[in-house]
Amino acid sequence: MRFNWVTHYRLGLAFVAVVLFMSIGKVPGMILSGAAEQMETHQDQQMSEPQALTIILERIYLDGEISEEVVLDSYWSIENFWAKYDQWQLIEIDESTMVFRKQVDDISPLLKANGYFGITEDGVLTIFNGRPDRSRIIQSFFQIDVKKLESKKQEELIQGIPIKTKDRYEEVLETFKPYSLGE
Numbered sequence: 001m002r003f004n005w006v007t008h009y010r011l012g013l014a015f016v017a018v019v020l021f022m023s024i025g026k027v028p029g030m031i032l033s034g035a036a037e038q039m040e041t042h043q044d045q046q047m048s049e050p051q052a053l054t055i056i057l058e059r060i061y062l063d064g065e066i067s068e069e070v071v072l073d074s075y076w077s078i079e080n081f082w083a084k085y086d087q088w089q090l091i092e093i094d095e096s097t098m099v100f101r102k103q104v105d106d107i108s109p110l111l112k113a114n115g116y117f118g119i120t121e122d123g124v125l126t127i128f129n130g131r132p133d134r135s136r137i138i139q140s141f142f143q144i145d146v147k148k149l150e151s152k153k154q155e156e157l158i159q160g161i162p163i164k165t166k167d168r169y170e171e172v173l174e175t176f177k178p179y180s181l182g183e
Contacts, residue, residue, distance in 0.1 A: 050075055050076045051074060051075055052073070053072075053074070053075070053096060054071075054072055054073075054097045055072075055097075055098050056068060056070055056071075057069040057070075057071060057100050058099065058102070059101075059102055060101065060102070061111075062107055062166065063107050063111055063138070065111070085100055087102060088100035088101065089101050106166050107163060107165070107169050110138070111127065111163045111169065112164055114129055114130055115127055115162070116128045116135070116160035117160065117161040117163060117172045118157055118158070118161070119144060119157040119158065120132075120140070123143050123144050123181075124142065125140070127139045127141075127163065128160065130160075131160040132157070132158065141173065142181070143181045144157075144181065145180070153176075
């Protein structure tokens with residue numbers, strides 16, 4: 001049996017390379033990037049208590065309203081944490097705070113509770129917080145040609161049309177779109 005130096009040399013190099021690559025991943029103080037890797041390093045350490053984070057949940061509604069909820073959350077397992085927020089988009093992260101955002105296919109709770117469609121003095125279709133008479137404007141849409149409006153629809157806008165559902169919101173916009181001065 002002949003001893004093949006080339007084969008043993010290559011096997012030795014392969015062994016050294018594998019050992020080297022395995023040890024690089026375990027170098028203390030190595031900087032990892034990305035939110036998942038930061039949290040995984042916390043989990044890799046023996047957790048004697050759950051890791052605490054401040055979570056900010058931003059919801060953006062169809063009517064443009066943005067709500068923000070601050071949650072103090074803790075986790076033992078990174079998998080459980082990400083599963084909890086899998087419907088959210090991660091926007092920002094730092095050492096103790098994460099900001100998530102979600103588009104909500106509905107109108108905001110503010111509109112459901114106290115939103116009214118109305119018309120301003122200059123004829124702009126607007127959503128008000130309360131009845132249109134001197135209430136706070138939430139959102140303005142487009143100018144309406146008041147001369148083309150039926151008197152009944154004009155009176156409805158002056159009194160205010162309550163918005164309780166997404167369907168009602170979309171229905172009112174579609175109803176008054178043909179009366180827009182832009183078209």
